[in-house]
Amino acid sequence: MTDSARRAGYDRGPLLLGVRHHGPGSARAVRAALTAARPSTVLIEGPPEADALIPLAADPGLRPPVALLAHAVDEPGRSAFWPFAEFSPEWVAIRWALEHGVPARFIDLPATHTLAWEQREEQKEQQGQGGPQGADESEDTPGDGRPQDGGGHVRIDPLAVLAETAGYDDPERWWEDAVEHRGPGRHDPFAPFAALEDAMGALRERYGAGGHPRDPVREAQMRLQLRAARREFGDELAVVCGAWHVPALRARTTVAADRALLKGLPRVKVDLTWVPWTHRRLARAGGYGAGIDSPGWYGHLFHAPDRPVERWLTKVAGLLREEDRMVSSAHVIEAVRLAGTLAALRGRPLPGLSETTDVVRAVMGDGSDVPLALVHDRLVVGDVMGEVPQSAPAVPLQRDLARQQRALRLKPEALERELELDLRGDTDTGRSRLLHRLRLLGVDWGAPVRSRGSTGTFRETWRLRWEPELAVRIAEAGVWGTTVSGAAQAKAEADAAASRALADVTALAEHCLLAGLPDALPVVMRALADRAALDTDVGHLAQALPALVRSLRYGDVRGTDTGALAGVAAGLAERIFVGLPPACAALDADAAEEMRAHVDAVHAAVGLLAETQAGVGTGTDGTASGADRGDLRHRWRAVLRTLTLRDTVAGVLRGRAVRLLLDDGASGPQEAARLMGFALSPGTPPADAAAWIEGFAGGGGGLLLVHDERLLGLLDDWLTAVPAEAFTDVLPLLRRTFAAYDPGVRRTLGELVRRGPGRAGERAGAGGATPGFAAQADTERADAVLPVLRLLLGTDDAEPVTTDDNRFAGVGT
Incomplete structure (x- = not known):
């Protein structure tokens, strides 16, 4: 055995490189250890089904961050991800193996079991059978309030325990001091892994599986894979896995015991591929369990050849300059010095993310946290997104x-x-x-x-x-389907058949027009006609009509034939006209508010329908003629007049009907004032009168009351006559109505009320003019502003413009 192999620890068996997932210090250490040990093969924590995808990592088009995606063939929504960043030790190991022509394999629990296991656990939770089975039952499980799994077993965070033992209250800070800022061993590249293995061994002796019920099963699978690789390649192989698993892989167990743990695991057929990933999804806030808080910062540490703090603060200064903040090179120099001082005071080998954040706030942000939010979002986390080549497997x-x-x-x-x-x-x-x-x-x-x-x-x-x-x-x-168009059409047709609510089908018809799916419209329209014929709820019909009318307008822009929609829309409108007055009777406050929204929507839809279809003759589809459609608006106004006169209709609906007729020009101010006088008469209960006011005055920004002081006077007279014992009941309704007005409108209304609404004529000067205003417009003063108006409107200077020009009508006033 060579000295290099003996130093690598091959005399004790395979080289076990325990790492932290997505740790740049671990990644650098793995690269140094592999270069020194030169293993015959590299085994990596990950699903074995992805072995065939490893060669794609050599493709220049595969740029991290990326992830292995495994999904069930029969249920694609059931999936799992294994993300990799450039600073992930597993990715570094894969790239090293490919660059040196060394076989690389994944040895973790197959995805076929992982996805099936998750499905079984979800089913057990739904059935109320408690947490996952097979959890480690160690009697040494700590009872210190740490998070627990579904079976009541305490889950421990190994880094948190080691950080606490070392006197740190932040695991991230401890990891930076112990690993990231110290780098790989210069004389012995294997020393960091040996130290981490000893620490994890002590933790496993104390806590067993640490409340992670799958770990014993996963580790049994890894040991079986490790034995198979040793038979094929010998002992000179390296294993890159989470440091937590290293003691279990080093433990001596029998093949029968490991196979017993894997016996009877559920299975599901899976497909795997590479997919792009992002730095945001690597962060814990993105939902990935083995994530990190600051992927952008860790990426910087991994790529910075030297002076990481100086390079980082320079990058921060560049970002702040792009946002027009005054940051100079002097700020960077001062920030670097202050970061070093802070690290020395805090006993850290190098400034970390907390120190650089503090100095950015103090030196570059003038004590404000506003620039820190930008730095955290754009640099500490970042928006880096990976890429996957076309050669990667894909549906x-x-x-x-x-x-x-x-x-x-x-x-x-x-x-x-x-x-x-x-x-x-x-x-x-x-x-x-x-x-x-x-x-x-x-x-x-x-x-x-x-x-x-x-x-x-x-x-x-x-x-x-x-x-x-x-x-x-x-x-x-x-x-x-195999294409976006075909799949969307098939999905729309299936949704139309499955939808039971009329509003859902009308929304689907609108989506089909927007998506340019004319072949799906016949199926959707048949479902729409069926639902419309059977649905007798006026509220449902009122919800459906606006979507249909919008679809007609979309058809004008996209050139889509919407004749069938026009016929259905006209039919829905007729049914609403007939059924709305009875549906508005005897409603409580909440139901009346909901119906008011329906009335507003139908009013807008009828106006739009009349404009869209005006002048179109009767066609083969049976749609109404232009004259009939012109009469559509007239019949709707008749429905609104019916609502204004029925005492059984809630006040909010009667007031709203009056307001819509007034806005539409179908009723004059005198008629509106007459109906308001009836609604606010002494015989009307104050709560009903307040509801009428809410329906009439709500919406529109309150400009109607500003310009029609007679209506404001009626409202003012009624309000001042409300008895004290009833005022408390009507106040919430009035407050809700007037609180929605713009501040300027409320201020103007207050001035009018203070002056006395309807009394402007009393204060007029000679000739009936309001004090401060002349009886006639001063054209000379108006002409003085015309050059500015020409500049604003882009009018040709040679074009004569006077105050008589229609474009400037009213300027002189």
Whole structure:
């Protein structure tokens, strides 16, 4: 045996390199140990089914962070991930093996058992059978209040125990001091692993499996794999695994005992592939159990050849400069000095993340935590996203999605961004259809948001962010088809058949139009007609109508034939007109509020429907003529008038009906004032009158009361006449109504009330003019502002503009 092999510890058996997952110090130490030991093969903690995927790590197109994704073939939504970053020791071991032509294999519990085990545990939890079985029953389990598993066994964090033993209250800080800042052993690259093995051995003697019931089974599998590798390659092999498992792999057990632990494990058929991962998902906040708090910081430590603190603070300064903060090189120099001083005062070998964070706050942030939030989000965690080559195994749906992403220039990114689409262009239309089709499939890569600066239906705004879990959703959606279009169509047809609520089917019809799936519309429309014919609930019909009308508008922009939708929409409107007045009678306060929302939605939908279909003649599909559709608005107004006059209708609905008629020009201010006078008469209970006011004055920002002082006067007179004993009951309703107004409107209303609403004429000067205002407009003063208006509106200087120009009507006033 060579001296190198003897130093590596091959005289005791395989070289066991215990590491911390995603630890840059462990990664550097693993690379140094493998270079010194030159093992014949490298065994790595991970699912053995992924052995065939290891050679892809040599492909330049596979860039970490990436993850091995295993999902059940029959149930793609059941999945598991094994993430790798550039600073993960396992990834370093894989790359070293490929670079040196050494075989590399995974030796952990197969994914076929892992996924089946999780499924069995979930079923037991649902059945109320308690936690997972087979947990270690060590009598030495500590009772110090640490987290417990489902079976009541205490789970320990090995790093936390070692940190506490060393006098640290933060495991991350202890790990940085003990490993990250000290680097691999210069004279003996195997010394750090020997020390960590001794520490973990002491912990395993004290705590057994540490409350992790799967660990004995996983370690039995690893020992069996290790024995098989020794028979094939000899003793000169290296094992890279979590340091917690090293004592168990070193323990002497029999083959029969290990196989007994693996006997009877459940199985499920699985597929594995590489998928992109992100730094955010490596963080504990991202939900990965073996994650780290600061992947961006650890990535920096791994790649920094020297002076890590200086390089890090320079990077922070660059980020803050990009955000227009005043940070100079002097700030960096001072921050470096202060970080070193803090580390010395705290007894640390080098400044860590806590020291650099403190100095950034003090030196570059002027004591504020605001820049720290930016630094943490962009640098400490980071938005790095990995890439996977096309040669990686993938379901056909994933390949079709990748092809469309390239064709439409939509690159998946971990950083959230907004995408503005103009649907008048072919590329943006294709992007919109792709994103809507993915939403139909449950792949929420993008979420639609409100467009800024334009209300046209030709514009869409999306908020995009790619999450690694979307790879699971794509695999799960692969059961519907091999292309995004085909899968979305099949999913829409299946959802239409399974939907029972009318609103769900109408929303589905809207999604089909947005996604450009005309072949799915016949099936959806049949389901829609069936549900509409059977549903007698006016609330359900009112929920369905707005979605149908929006779909008609979308059809105008996308060029989709929406004749069938028009017929169904007209039929729904007629049924609402007939059924709404009886449905509004005898409702309690909550039901009346809900019905008011339905009335508002139907009012907007009827107006939009009349505008969209105006002038269209009767077609072969039986849709109404333009004259009939013009009459649609008239019949709706008749329904609203009916609501205003029925005493059995809740006050909030009667007030809302009056307001809608007034806004629509179907009722004049005098009629509105007359109905308000009836509602606020002394014979009306104060609570009912307040509800009427809420329905009438709610919404619209309160401008109606500002401009119509007669209505404000009626309201003021009623409010001052409310008895003291009833005022407490009506106050919440009034407060809810007027609190929604803008501050400027509330201030104006207060001034009008203080002056006395409806008394402006009394204060007018000679000729009926309001004091401070002339009887006629002063055109000379108005002409003085015209050059500024030309500049703002971009009007040609040569074009004559006067105060008589319609574009500037009212300027002189």
